[in-house]
Amino acid sequence: MKKVRTFLVIFNIFLLVMLLFGFVSTALAADPTGAETLKENAEAPVDYVWVLVSGFLVFFMQAGFAMVETGFCRAKNATNLLSKNLIDFVVASLVLFAVGYGFLKGKDVAGFIGTGNWFLHGDSYDVGVYLDFFWQLVFCGTAATIVSGAVAERLKFPAYLIYTFFVSLLIYPIYAHWVWGGGWLSKLPFGLGHLDFAGSGVVHTIGGMVGLAGAMVLGPRFGKYGRDGKPRPIIGHNMALAALGTFILWFGWFGFNPGSTFSAHHLRIAVVAVTTNLAAAAGALTALITVYLKTRKWDLGMALNGTLGGLVAITAPAAWVEAWAAVVIGIIAGLIVVAGVYFLESRGIDDPVGAVSVHGFNGIWGLLSVGLFADGTYGVYSIEKPFVTGLFYGGGLGQLVAQLIGVVVVVVWAFGLGYILFKVMDLVFGIRVSPEEELTGLDIPEHGTPAYPEFQRQRTTLINAS
Amino acid sequence: MKKVRTFLVIFNIFLLVMLLFGFVSTALAADPTGAETLKENAEAPVDYVWVLVSGFLVFFMQAGFAMVETGFCRAKNATNLLSKNLIDFVVASLVLFAVGYGFLKGKDVAGFIGTGNWFLHGDSYDVGVYLDFFWQLVFCGTAATIVSGAVAERLKFPAYLIYTFFVSLLIYPIYAHWVWGGGWLSKLPFGLGHLDFAGSGVVHTIGGMVGLAGAMVLGPRFGKYGRDGKPRPIIGHNMALAALGTFILWFGWFGFNPGSTFSAHHLRIAVVAVTTNLAAAAGALTALITVYLKTRKWDLGMALNGTLGGLVAITAPAAWVEAWAAVVIGIIAGLIVVAGVYFLESRGIDDPVGAVSVHGFNGIWGLLSVGLFADGTYGVYSIEKPFVTGLFYGGGLGQLVAQLIGVVVVVVWAFGLGYILFKVMDLVFGIRVSPEEELTGLDIPEHGTPAYPEFQRQRTTLINAS
């Protein structure tokens, strides 16, 4: 309780600072009206439209995550999951606006961090900066929201609030600076530097690895492992929500990937849309068939995970590969998802919705695939040379090495900081709800509000039945 | 029954007139093909794309309203709420097409009403007019649908049909004419005239105030107040739908506000997207924290209302303020929502989903905030001077006065006509379902169709338990 109050005090100071800060200067070196920018570049409107509409689609992925995670968990935690999926984007919006965006896209300091753009005020009050901020924000929000799935059904709500604060203040913006803000990873002397077109690494591996850290600090949910130590399924309560959420995510991904050219003048966006879609389809079918071969059931849940795995994997290479390569990338992504889910379960790590396999593992695969399949038809967010070329297209090992380095860095950074963050919180105030609250479900103890007061009805399952 | 038949007869005559009318003239003074318009303005395509895509997003808000309202009410009224949310847009489409759009955007008569454009026929058969009509329609549909939340769970379906007829025939188009159609409010001799960028007043205050009128004529739902007169919560049946709906609305608002430049050549759209988003986030967090401080619960329902409140408030000022101001506007919006909900409840007014607080009260706050925070960087739907400037930026009281006048007018107009409309209907045929129907829920008596025949299960709550 006390910690929460402390948090609130900090939040208010933060707002106050923001306010004071806000009034200080009105001298505008930038172009808030947009008239200058338009004069300089008469072609800008179509790019603005493209980036904004794509950004709106990415925003909508928040709804997708909320539905998938809620559908894959139990009804008694639905309000909690919905609340977390709302609040992470809310906190990311405010924190990135105030400070995080400065770390991400401010003036580069030693390749490590950016500085400036605070509160989007003063010189930052410019249509171009606002456009870029909006784009960075919807991506940061996506990274933040991935974690809620991995820590679902047991993490305290205030701990989640604090986590979202730090992920959007530090973990995400600094790493994103390294790759997208002109930081050191983008300048690696291999290939064209570490490349991550739309964020397999920056967004998904970050989210997946922080989620893994969270799941490990928390331990498995009550009932996830039987007295014999064997994993037991804990059954999602609503497949309609899970499927709807997956469709929404797939839809949103058409903003996520094609929009990442940040320019409609790269007609390559058509290729990106196609590769994105094919990887999703290949991931879905592969996961469906793999589980069918194992269990003789057409497993919808895993097919949905496979779809998302394909989407995550294609996110890094989407602009640099052609259609057939996207299919191959998607097939492998489908296999990774299935294997990842079984692997984590067998290691005692409880990831209720498969977030680590979908986003963490496939984020890594996506980064690597750039070094393999890039076919030399698109540059670094540019339709001019140099073009990105991977191993299979005679580009040698350079790009692959750059990708490998990025993989190591993102895993260490995200898992490391994530682990420290959750561990410190756990030591300070305990991040897991009490066993009674976990049994009742988090909805009533933490939020007071059952998600479905008129529907709920338990079905008897015996955890220790064979 | 008889009244319904009368209504049907009128409806058919209306269709017939439309048909006859349709065949009369084929002389085309306008440009239905779009070839002329394109020749005159080679830059038009990107504006058309921008306005249409934004309009599609606004349309999609219908789904958002349907889900929020249905989720916040009881399962036994779900079919009814879904039906109302479908039919209001349907009726608005047909009525606005036939006549309402003429009142809104036809040739101005004395600053009070427009005339012409009937049935989008003859001279109105023009790509530019059709574009504008589409845009006006999705806004009118939004205003209409807001009311269904405030009158939920007790208003007869035929009464709702008639209400939607009049709101889209008269209440909305005439007021919108005053502000957006070149009417008298837009020409007030204060500031730059009354300004309402995307419709905090035109859409949301109208909807909220008509809703308030409806709720007052109807009286509270059975069980809303205990024998002791104290308010009792009536619990929404599906938080997943409510959250999904809020995300859809937030998504749609990115069409609502940025699209309201009606031009992609105003790169200011990037600023509008950012301010819209920040106000939503600030509203959500403020409502969440406020209720937490009061009840020690993280209240999802109120956080969703807070999100929407922030969005409503930023709708009028979105293009005229910078990021930090949007945060402040959102924070105040969050407080207004919470206070509004408690206030109405304490006054015996039963607004099942919080529509009046979210749309009515925050619509007013949004209008006023233009007069305070407008910072002189954007004009009246123009990137050329004169720019709109509020009190805090040295613009003096002029704009604030224009806003205040608009507030008074919209409240009197919408509440007044709304009250008369519901009261007259109530006297003529009674707008409230019978007590038995209210107890059973409206779904079966009015529609025949239970929304969830396989899920429903009552949980025993005692209204008069302490």
Added chain:
Amino acid sequence: MKKVRTFLVIFNIFLLVMLLFGFVSTALAADPTGAETLKENAEAPVDYVWVLVSGFLVFFMQAGFAMVETGFCRAKNATNLLSKNLIDFVVASLVLFAVGYGFLKGKDVAGFIGTGNWFLHGDSYDVGVYLDFFWQLVFCGTAATIVSGAVAERLKFPAYLIYTFFVSLLIYPIYAHWVWGGGWLSKLPFGLGHLDFAGSGVVHTIGGMVGLAGAMVLGPRFGKYGRDGKPRPIIGHNMALAALGTFILWFGWFGFNPGSTFSAHHLRIAVVAVTTNLAAAAGALTALITVYLKTRKWDLGMALNGTLGGLVAITAPAAWVEAWAAVVIGIIAGLIVVAGVYFLESRGIDDPVGAVSVHGFNGIWGLLSVGLFADGTYGVYSIEKPFVTGLFYGGGLGQLVAQLIGVVVVVVWAFGLGYILFKVMDLVFGIRVSPEEELTGLDIPEHGTPAYPEFQRQRTTLINAS
């Protein structure tokens, strides 16, 4: 089981071929980067944005179909319906990419079939081709998914997999080639050839007629007809999903129709958006009122069907008619839906969600309406003459004849091949689940996963009660 394995083997060979094929050539005669295309047409970006964003909206219709069909069926088959709605788009993506798109848009052979573009490789690796492929794909996916509604609650999942394979390999691409790929129907010597602006016939009649064939081969669901032979309603489990799905479809249709200009430079897109919307509204209101007059209930389910019927009907004429004509087309569509549902039921054909009436019958009506209402203001995907003119606008019978021929062809082609496909599968391995599985619901026997393990509760209905 064995058949499934055969299918998997084929699928793997298919992937292998694809892979090998993929590596063969890297000589690029085409423009994968998009730089050339941009140089040739500096105006291309806005068209690419328009087509892609519209395509994304069409993709999102998959979610709409999934929700409508699931909501209109019983909870015990929800996982199955969701799985089918996922997998049809997945299979369509992969099959159209590999071969189907070649049949559709490859070099025309005798007006019957296309050839080339295999695997989008070699010369097809071009931004323009990829854009077109993406557009064709989302349409093919829509046609495929319509069928799942008509065969719901009894078709085996593997049979559905095979069906989707053939529909996206042959049935859809070849017919689409005839109309949109430069095939013989588009060159009929009547009017301007057979015209189908956005696919009332190509997409919806195909889907509806294959669905009809499937429903007839399968026979009605257990319990659909009482011992007395009279039809009994089988009640959908979730009206909220059905309504949400309808809103999503309506939203997606704004991509489907306006996007079908394939150019933002046709400002006529504004007209298309308006006609699309008005037909939907007219269809909804007509269906609602018609059923009200018959049963004195405001029937939400039929109103939703009416909305979709209006949308299907306007799909062929959307660009060629004006607003009032769209209203008339929508009204008739609403009547057709209602009559179609009762008619099929009375003939012993069990179409659980009304897919045949909505898509099949109204697809036909849409095609015919072009020959009646086209008003000579838009050409064949062109703002230049010749313009399309129907009977009521002095165009004579030519266009109507061309439309009639198309109707006959599409019905024979789709129903014929569909019937053969389902019949052959039925003879080979039986396409209907066992009676026990049908009683239990398909979710657990086929997929293992109940959709709502915590909600389900049977309500007792007596099939043979009066």
Added chain:
Amino acid sequence: MFKLEIIVREERLEEVIEALGEIGYPGISITSIEGRGQQKGVQEQFRGRAYIIPFLPKRKIEVLISEKDLEKVKEAVIKAARTGEPGDGKIFITPVVDVIRIRTGETGENAI
């Protein structure tokens, strides 16, 4: 000791619970059931076609009472549940051999 199974209308449940509480029986169990007596079912409709639901949702209250309170309880319940229309419900009185309070192990009258 008797067990009363009291079947009531959904909308009268609250009154009956309060009546039981007032005469000393707050401890009860409630089950959701469907039932049919002389009251007729409900007509519903889906996508244009009507059908009858022959059973109506009812609530069953189970309460354990002392033999001495039987008359008092019967009266209170009837008063609270009666509307006079078909569908008011029934009370079944069944014998109970013994009752045990699990928390304490008490049995018989003490455990009610």
Added chain:
Amino acid sequence: MFKLEIIVREERLEEVIEALGEIGYPGISITSIEGRGQQKGVQEQFRGRAYIIPFLPKRKIEVLISEKDLEKVKEAVIKAARTGEPGDGKIFITPVVDVIRIRTGETGENAI
């Protein structure tokens, strides 16, 4: 008077209800239960992992009958509910002290 608790398969519910109606007992109460006898449970699967649901959904019909009709009712129910496979269900016969029709206050045989 006896109360019969008849536990049946979901798919036989309708037949049993009709059988009861035909021999003069249309008035019944139905509860959704889960049960286990000698019939085994169902295997399900979620995201690739299988599990067993040991209990199956069953329906319980409760009906109050006159002692004289006991044999007739038993026979009718068995005929309507039996498939011969495990899971057919059970009939429990319990004594009832009295029954009251709330609407009229009638008791005993008249209130059945």
Added chain:
Amino acid sequence: MFKLEIIVREERLEEVIEALGEIGYPGISITSIEGRGQQKGVQEQFRGRAYIIPFLPKRKIEVLISEKDLEKVKEAVIKAARTGEPGDGKIFITPVVDVIRIRTGETGENAI
């Protein structure tokens, strides 16, 4: 023969079922009920306003047993269900006249 109606906490259901299985009574029926004894209800909140749910979800196990096993069953159930806090539940013991296994027509002890 007795019918035991065992009302337990949701979180103890599994233990009680296992205990019954171990002493030879795997065959049971389970119903979801709401109940109130001396345990107090739960406070919830919706859109800023709190309310009390006076009844808690409980599970009722019904099991038919031989008279000779009564003590054994009682003990096993109490051991498995007891936490010592209010809300542990109750056991009602009611007489059963007869039981029939529908599949075979067996009656009496053989049909349990």
